[in-house]
Amino acid sequence: MSARTSVLLALLALLAAVPPLAAYFNQPFYLDLLRRVMIFAIAAVSLNLILGYGGLVSFGHAAYLGIGAYAVGILTHHGIHNGWLQWGVAIGASALVALAIGAISVRTSGIYFIMITLAFTQMLYYLGISLAEYGGDDGMRVPVRSQFSGLVDLNDGATFYYVVLGILAASMYLVHRLVNSRFGLVLQAARSNEARTRAIGYSPYPYRLVAFVIAGGLCGIAGALLVNHTAYLTPEFMNWTRSGELMFMVILGGIATTAGPLFGTTALLLIEDLLQGWSLLPKWVHEHWQLYLGVFLVLVVLFAKRGLAGLLPGGKDGSDG
Amino acid sequence: MILILEQTLNGLQLGVMLFLMAAGLTLVFGIMNLVNLAHGALYMVGAYLTTWCFQASGSFVFAVLFGLVGTLAAGVFTELVALRTLYERDHLDQVLATFGLILFFNEIIAMVFGRAALYSSIPEYLSGHVQLTQTLRYPFYRLVIIGIGFGVALLLWYVVSRTRIGMLIRAGASNRTMVAALGINIRLLYTIVFGVGAALAGLAGLLSGPIYAVQPGMGELILIQVFVVIVIGGIGSIRGAFAGALIVGMVDTMGRAFLKPTLATVLTPTAAETVGPALASMLIYLLMAVVLAFRPEGLFPSRGA
Numbered sequence: 001m002s003a004r005t006s007v008l009l010a011l012l013a014l015l016a017a018v019p020p021l022a023a024y025f026n027q028p029f030y031l032d033l034l035r036r037v038m039i040f041a042i043a044a045v046s047l048n049l050i051l052g053y054g055g056l057v058s059f060g061h062a063a064y065l066g067i068g069a070y071a072v073g074i075l076t077h078h079g080i081h082n083g084w085l086q087w088g089v090a091i092g093a094s095a096l097v098a099l100a101i102g103a104i105s106v107r108t109s110g111i112y113f114i115m116i117t118l119a120f121t122q123m124l125y126y127l128g129i130s131l132a133e134y135g136g137d138d139g140m141r142v143p144v145r146s147q148f149s150g151l152v153d154l155n156d157g158a159t160f161y162y163v164v165l166g167i168l169a170a171s172m173y174l175v176h177r178l179v180n181s182r183f184g185l186v187l188q189a190a191r192s193n194e195a196r197t198r199a200i201g202y203s204p205y206p207y208r209l210v211a212f213v214i215a216g217g218l219c220g221i222a223g224a225l226l227v228n229h230t231a232y233l234t235p236e237f238m239n240w241t242r243s244g245e246l247m248f249m250v251i252l253g254g255i256a257t258t259a260g261p262l263f264g265t266t267a268l269l270l271i272e273d274l275l276q277g278w279s280l281l282p283k284w285v286h287e288h289w290q291l292y293l294g295v296f297l298v299l300v301v302l303f304a305k306r307g308l309a310g311l312l313p314g315g316k317d318g319s320d321g
Numbered sequence: 322m323i324l325i326l327e328q329t330l331n332g333l334q335l336g337v338m339l340f341l342m343a344a345g346l347t348l349v350f351g352i353m354n355l356v357n358l359a360h361g362a363l364y365m366v367g368a369y370l371t372t373w374c375f376q377a378s379g380s381f382v383f384a385v386l387f388g389l390v391g392t393l394a395a396g397v398f399t400e401l402v403a404l405r406t407l408y409e410r411d412h413l414d415q416v417l418a419t420f421g422l423i424l425f426f427n428e429i430i431a432m433v434f435g436r437a438a439l440y441s442s443i444p445e446y447l448s449g450h451v452q453l454t455q456t457l458r459y460p461f462y463r464l465v466i467i468g469i470g471f472g473v474a475l476l477l478w479y480v481v482s483r484t485r486i487g488m489l490i491r492a493g494a495s496n497r498t499m500v501a502a503l504g505i506n507i508r509l510l511y512t513i514v515f516g517v518g519a520a521l522a523g524l525a526g527l528l529s530g531p532i533y534a535v536q537p538g539m540g541e542l543i544l545i546q547v548f549v550v551i552v553i554g555g556i557g558s559i560r561g562a563f564a565g566a567l568i569v570g571m572v573d574t575m576g577r578a579f580l581k582p583t584l585a586t587v588l589t590p591t592a593a594e595t596v597g598p599a600l601a602s603m604l605i606y607l608l609m610a611v612v613l614a615f616r617p618e619g620l621f622p623s624r625g626a
Binding site: 111116127 | 356
């Protein structure tokens, strides 16, 4: 077992131990914080599939977070609380939108791809703002959590936590299996050398598009979880800075590694949380925490290209590990 | 009819503003192959410096010069400290690092000037209206902006296509290595181009100060529209940036002004009320998707690269 795998398993075990510990020390705050971390980690895992393994630099991944959230929010607004249906619609809608956006944008490459994905997400953001019935600019409250025919009760903090943890582990496993399958190998081959991939008889387009759709659907689940977690939704879920944050989570953790997105998300959200509220830091840090985050981001990109997972041995550079 | 004329002028004004931003961004991309998200931050810096200096000194001309020189300096400084190392990196690194710079700049501005919007005024001699036709009075200041925009476009065209430095810029865009091999100091050229691009963004920012709100984060709102402009126009091409800026400025302004009333003739008033504004704010992105579906390289693909 490589060092990365052991650290990943240890981290997952640690996450699984949080609810009883939080209950014992009477610190429900940490349950909340880590649930949020894991939800964003699912989104980062999905982005890593296209960004890391596919080389598709999507600057609009927050769109699917928003669509998943809106799917659940809109159904709840109309009195439909069935979770199976809500989450199904969330995945389906995100995947469909990803198919439409991907069909156009995957044809392009490089800087055009970055800007097109950004622009489409911006479009959806404005669409969210203009949906007056669903709160428009301010967003709306989503007071009832998804209901799963009495099977699991998301209103129970710890249960919801384990559901998120389970989905996170499953999605990491899914992406791990995907990228090591024949499909994933073609996807990675197209990233490292498109001309050679074509020469041995594979057209990258369908592979990239399918990966784009899978990533969209997976991120849709994260959106559905997020709206259950926050109990409200706003167009801000789709803000372009959110897309930038998701990209940073993937890079910080270590691009194109199984564990990277989880490492990166945990590190970034904990750092954000500390900068904003850690009592040992002076008030002027709390007030302008984004300043330090910005500097941190620049430094990571300039000097720590391989991310946190890159610090650990195991796995070849740029491949799965 | 009057309304159409007025909205055309508004569209032109937005268009030249977008052009001032797009020119710098597209040059920096075309020549240095750098995606610079922090371009919007320079726009904000220009607006803040001029607004502050005008309030402090009372001289608008001095404030404008101060804003231009200040953004140029900020641009050159950023290039030397952070961006220079990014030229050889891939786009992903560039996007993330400049995204970090945005957070940095926005917070610096918030630290110095506070988060509330700053009140920005124009001097006496630029305020007031001009009687264009019998019934149309148009703000003089907006006409000045249109004039400046076209003036800068003309000047840029002259510099890029008729002077020695312009020749170097074009040569740098098509083959950097060759230009460097011929003994041109390419690093210096990069810094100059980046500085000029920054000053243009600052100019757009300081001109827009009295029209839009001067607040932290103001640059990002326009930045994304500018991306649409240069993608439509063709990345790296000044001509494309100009055409794209005017098209986007017009489409956006016209969409906001006329889409709702036009839809109301086809749909029910309530439906038009909902669909109109939504569609209007999405219009330029739809336009971009259509353009790219037919011309994946934009309308005026640059010959270099």
